[in-house]
Amino acid sequence: MDTQDKDHRWTLRPWVLAVLLGLAGLLIYAAGGGEGIDTRIGWRAGVTGFLFFGSLALAFTLEPVQRPAPVLFAALVGAVMGGLAWRAVAAGDSVAGSEFAFLAGVIATGLALPLFQAGFHRMRWSTPYRAIHGQVWNDAIAGADSLAFTGASWLMLLLLSELFQLLKITLLRDLIDDSWFGWTWSGAAFGAALGVLRNEGAIIGTLRRVVMTVLSLLAVPLAAGLALFLAALLVSGPEVLWAATRSATPVLLTCAAGAFVLANAILRDDDAGMSGNRLLRIAALVLVLSVFPLTLFAAISMGTRIAQHGLSPERLWGLVAIALAVAYGFAWLVAALRGWQGGAWRERVRCANLHLAVAICALALVLALPIFDFGAISARQQLARLERGTVSAEAFDYAALRWDFGAAGRRALERLAKSGDAEIASLASEAREQTARIYPTGPRQVFNLRMQPADPGLEVMVRRYIRANPWACNEYCVALDLGPAPGGRRRVAIVSGSQLTQTALSPDPAAPELAPAPRDVPLLREGSTVEIRSIARRHVVVDGKPFDQPIDEGDAASAAPLAPPPRAR
Numbered sequence: 001m002d003t004q005d006k007d008h009r010w011t012l013r014p015w016v017l018a019v020l021l022g023l024a025g026l027l028i029y030a031a032g033g034g035e036g037i038d039t040r041i042g043w044r045a046g047v048t049g050f051l052f053f054g055s056l057a058l059a060f061t062l063e064p065v066q067r068p069a070p071v072l073f074a075a076l077v078g079a080v081m082g083g084l085a086w087r088a089v090a091a092g093d094s095v096a097g098s099e100f101a102f103l104a105g106v107i108a109t110g111l112a113l114p115l116f117q118a119g120f121h122r123m124r125w126s127t128p129y130r131a132i133h134g135q136v137w138n139d140a141i142a143g144a145d146s147l148a149f150t151g152a153s154w155l156m157l158l159l160l161s162e163l164f165q166l167l168k169i170t171l172l173r174d175l176i177d178d179s180w181f182g183w184t185w186s187g188a189a190f191g192a193a194l195g196v197l198r199n200e201g202a203i204i205g206t207l208r209r210v211v212m213t214v215l216s217l218l219a220v221p222l223a224a225g226l227a228l229f230l231a232a233l234l235v236s237g238p239e240v241l242w243a244a245t246r247s248a249t250p251v252l253l254t255c256a257a258g259a260f261v262l263a264n265a266i267l268r269d270d271d272a273g274m275s276g277n278r279l280l281r282i283a284a285l286v287l288v289l290s291v292f293p294l295t296l297f298a299a300i301s302m303g304t305r306i307a308q309h310g311l312s313p314e315r316l317w318g319l320v321a322i323a324l325a326v327a328y329g330f331a332w333l334v335a336a337l338r339g340w341q342g343g344a345w346r347e348r349v350r351c352a353n354l355h356l357a358v359a360i361c362a363l364a365l366v367l368a369l370p371i372f373d374f375g376a377i378s379a380r381q382q383l384a385r386l387e388r389g390t391v392s393a394e395a396f397d398y399a400a401l402r403w404d405f406g407a408a409g410r411r412a413l414e415r416l417a418k419s420g421d422a423e424i425a426s427l428a429s430e431a432r433e434q435t436a437r438i439y440p441t442g443p444r445q446v447f448n449l450r451m452q453p454a455d456p457g458l459e460v461m462v463r464r465y466i467r468a469n470p471w472a473c474n475e476y477c478v479a480l481d482l483g484p485a486p487g488g489r490r491r492v493a494i495v496s497g498s499q500l501t502q503t504a505l506s507p508d509p510a511a512p513e514l515a516p517a518p519r520d521v522p523l524l525r526e527g528s529t530v531e532i533r534s535i536a537r538r539h540v541v542v543d544g545k546p547f548d549q550p551i552d553e554g555d556a557a558s559a560a561p562l563a564p565p566p567r568a569r
Helices: 013-031 042-061 068-090 098-117 120-126 131-163 171-177 179-200 202-216 219-236 239-244 248-267 278-309 314-338 345-368 374-388 398-403 405-418 422-432 456-468 554-559
Strands: 448-452 474-483 489-496 499-504 539-542 545-550
Touching: 013 179, 042 068, 042 098, 042 179, 042 499, 068 098, 068 345, 098 120, 098 131, 098 314, 098 456, 131 179, 131 202, 131 345, 171 179, 171 374, 179 202, 179 499, 219 248, 219 278, 248 278, 248 314, 248 345, 278 345, 278 405, 314 345, 314 374, 374 398, 374 405, 398 405, 398 422, 405 422, 422 456, 448 456, 456 474, 456 489, 456 499, 489 539, 499 545
Parallel strands: 448 474
Antiparallel strands: 474 489, 489 499, 539 545
């Protein structure tokens, strides 16, 4: 009998959950100041997080008996996620990677839900794997079906609104346009569907078996493909991965995740529930053994990138994710080797799943809380790389300290701005004064610039401009001196690829850029003289081909005489 079948059938469950989530939707609308989810004000985001996650946790766990436990669990989930939402919004950019901390909280609560439903808080490690595994799939299927029903309910509303519109009755259309109704209706529809599905444990169990059976069909080709890939990798060496693509890490992790899901779809709750098909069982073993090498190569790829560019908050979070994936792969490998004889490896893999799920839930919660400052850790390591000379002063990413490392990164940038090295101090000061995050278009921080004619002073100004506007030079560019401009500035044209950028630069880094002079746009009046003239203009020419954009609009006036001003009739 499925775990869901053991639940008492509660006739009022659909109505209770519809009212619960409908009211939660209305309160979320009110907490957002009439705009739904508000990501600008800390306390509003915190209340929204509490209502959203707390109400969902209660909807998935509420039973007609033993009600205090689900309410306490939902309150704890809401408090954790509300606190993380408040911190992510209120802290702003002073906390590095707050969005990843929030995601870690979502993972922790997502894993805690089936553990609580299966009674892990009471039975601890004696909790049957069957109960936890069944709850994971039941929650996923019930949640997906409830979302589908919510979408269908909206389609029904839209159809009815158009039907009544034929009679000039706009009440339903007006309701659909109101945000409060949208949040309330969506919550009520999701809750009603979830209540019905939670009451139908037998149906959910059947759906679970159908989904696992369908997914297991993909296991054989994936297992064959991974086996061929790993065999070819042993022959060619892992270096081919880094040469072929820069996205080796996500591709490898995605394949490992697919192997994890499909292997569990075949292994199911126990051996009795598994398919007797020998090919599927062999495929499951191949998938189990493939996870470790895939995650190991992903870890090597990430390590190579960190060795090249150093740590950042984003890379640290990626490192944590890869470490957990490697732990899963290693645990599965050990389970398969230790239980090789007699088919005991399958039960050992299930046991490893249970232990790792609990460990990841606890670790994700710890990482989500404000205990570790990944921004400070990354900033210290980046400064150490600069001091050791691992990265040059020009190639160092000062903008990342300004924007991506939180308050710790900006403190490090202040320290660099006071450095005794003039070049480091100048570049750090430029990054510190940035008012918006500027992302380079090229993969390198160092660009190849040629100045025509050679002018060291002007080249310093051009390099400063490109660092602030990296889209102007994609790795290689040529800067042309166009002569003086008002205010002591120098006009420059920068050619990069098929792009031409014109600007007026000042020797003073704090001086604002010179705005281009407004063009004299002709205005047709009655009696105006309209004629065709050939007007010569200067253009930048590359390999004999000119850019369409003239480099000096003022030359047009000096190249040809202007017609006398037209007389109005």
